[in-house]
Amino acid sequence: MSTPELTGRTALVTGAASGLGAAIAETLHSHGAQVALLDRDARANHDTAARLGARAVAITADLADLDRLDAAHTEAAERLGPIDILVNNAAMAPMRGLWEIEPAEWDAVFAVNVRAAFFLTRAVAKGMRARGFGRVVNIASLAGQRARPTGAHYGVSKAALIAMTRNFAAELAADGVTVNAVAPGMMETPMVNTIGAAKKAELAAQIPVGRIAEPAEIAGLVAYLAGDTAGFVTGATYDINGGVLMR
Numbered sequence: 492m493s494t495p496e497l498t499g500r501t502a503l504v505t506g507a508a509s510g511l512g513a514a515i516a517e518t519l520h521s522h523g524a525q526v527a528l529l530d531r532d533a534r535a536n537h538d539t540a541a542r543l544g545a546r547a548v549a550i551t552a553d554l555a556d557l558d559r560l561d562a563a564h565t566e567a568a569e570r571l572g573p574i575d576i577l578v579n580n581a582a583m584a585p586m587r588g589l590w591e592i593e594p595a596e597w598d599a600v601f602a603v604n605v606r607a608a609f610f611l612t613r614a615v616a617k618g619m620r621a622r623g624f625g626r627v628v629n630i631a632s633l634a635g636q637r638a639r640p641t642g643a644h645y646g647v648s649k650a651a652l653i654a655m656t657r658n659f660a661a662e663l664a665a666d667g668v669t670v671n672a673v674a675p676g677m678m679e680t681p682m683v684n685t686i687g688a689a690k691k692a693e694l695a696a697q698i699p700v701g702r703i704a705e706p707a708e709i710a711g712l713v714a715y716l717a718g719d720t721a722g723f724v725t726g727a728t729y730d731i732n733g734g735v736l737m738r
């Protein structure tokens with residue numbers, strides 16, 4: 492993979508205030524892109540955008556609110572120009588046991604992890620299609636490819652996102668718009684720290700490469716998929732999990 496040149500491209504990254512989203516925003520920005528960082532955590536998002544400096548703007552929105560989401564991508568395009576690269580990264584991941592999941596939490600997970608990605612992609616893809624260029628990258632998860640006893644709603648939502656990636660890829664393939672998914676294994680982010688240090692160490696020991704991923708390692712793959720040279724890659728799901736799932 493060569494270093495993608497993203498100068499002149501505009502990216503919108505959801506969940507960009509922290510964790511993987513922040514690493515993706517930073518990587519795309521370092522390759523020359525203008526980046527709109529979207530997150531519901533206004534303060535952290537502004538801090539992350541300020542750290543990037545010029546060519547980065549922070550937009551506050553909760554992905555569960557579709558009206559606000561519509562206003563948010565419109566605001567991004569008004570401030571930076573038409574969106575060429577969309578990264579659907581934000582997610583909710585409550586690690587509850589299968590028997591403890593309530594309908595309201597099931598719906599909340601799907602509203603953010605699946606519904607928001609669907610409607611945001613559809614809205615942004617209209618412009619991409621009209622301009623004949625676009626890159627959409629959906630952040631899925633190993634949890635959507637392999638079952639775990641906890642977080643069933645999260646795992647099912649990520650499997651849905653992988654399926655949705657193919658729907659959009661098929662629809663947009665002839666228009667210069669690629670749509671791919673990246674399925675990371677365990678990463679060093681605030682999300683993973685919610686499980687506690689002991690559990691984290693136990694899970695890390697089960698990874699063949701012997702460690703948890705750094706977000707920057709995943710972000711590098713996203714930057715490749717966002718670049719001009721990845722135009723023949725579409726509808727794919729990239730396993731990036733330290734060898735946990737080999738196929």
Ligand SMILES: NC(=O)c1ccc[n+]([C@@H]2O[C@H](COP(=O)([O-])OP(=O)(O)OC[C@H]3O[C@@H](n4cnc5c(N)ncnc54)[C@H](O)[C@@H]3O)[C@@H](O)[C@H]2O)c1
Pocket residue numbers: 505506507508509510511512529530531532552553554555579580581582583584603630631632633634674675676677678679680681682683
């Ligand atoms: N951390 C891991 O081990 C891991 C593993 C596999 C996949 N993933 C996936 O990677 C992506 C990023 O995860 P992370 O670990 O960086 O998570 P994180 O919890 O550290 O960060 C998620 C970001 O999304 C934002 N966000 C959450 N819900 C939102 C909403 N409704 N509206 C707007 N913003 C919202 C949060 O404020 C936060 O800034 C997610 O899609 C996650 O499922 C993470």
